[in-house]
Amino acid sequence: MNDRILSLLGLAARGRNLVSGEFSTEKAIKEGKAELVVVSREASDNTREMFTNKCAFYETPIYFYGTKEELGRAIGKEMRASVAVMDTGLAASIMKLLEES
Numbered sequence: 154m155n156d157r158i159l160s161l162l163g164l165a166a167r168g169r170n171l172v173s174g175e176f177s178t179e180k181a182i183k184e185g186k187a188e189l190v191v192v193s194r195e196a197s198d199n200t201r202e203m204f205t206n207k208c209a210f211y212e213t214p215i216y217f218y219g220t221k222e223e224l225g226r227a228i229g230k231e232m233r234a235s236v237a238v239m240d241t242g243l244a245a246s247i248m249k250l251l252e253e254s
Contacts, residue, residue, distance in 0.1 A: 159227035166228035170240035187237035188244035196234040
């Protein structure tokens with residue numbers, strides 16, 4: 154199951170439907186472009202709280218999943234604490250898998 158979620162994140166990244174990193178993810182949420190936010194379970198308490206509050210305010214779904222290394226490797230980058238998926242269909246598929254896991 155884990156591999157499918159990370160694979161879909163990688164697919165979103167290759168299709169340029171994903172941004173990563175704290176600044177880019179926060180910007181996507183504020184602009185209303187983020188359909189889904191995934192934050193690493195290893196993220197600091199401040200990062201987790203900040204994204205939880207932002208996503209609640211902007212009504213964006215948020216999930217805590219994987220390690221920083223797993224998220225980074227999935228999208229072809231170094232360690233990432235947060236990613237935002239901007240494609241509605243991909244976001245829905247990823248959310249379905251996250252809720253099943």
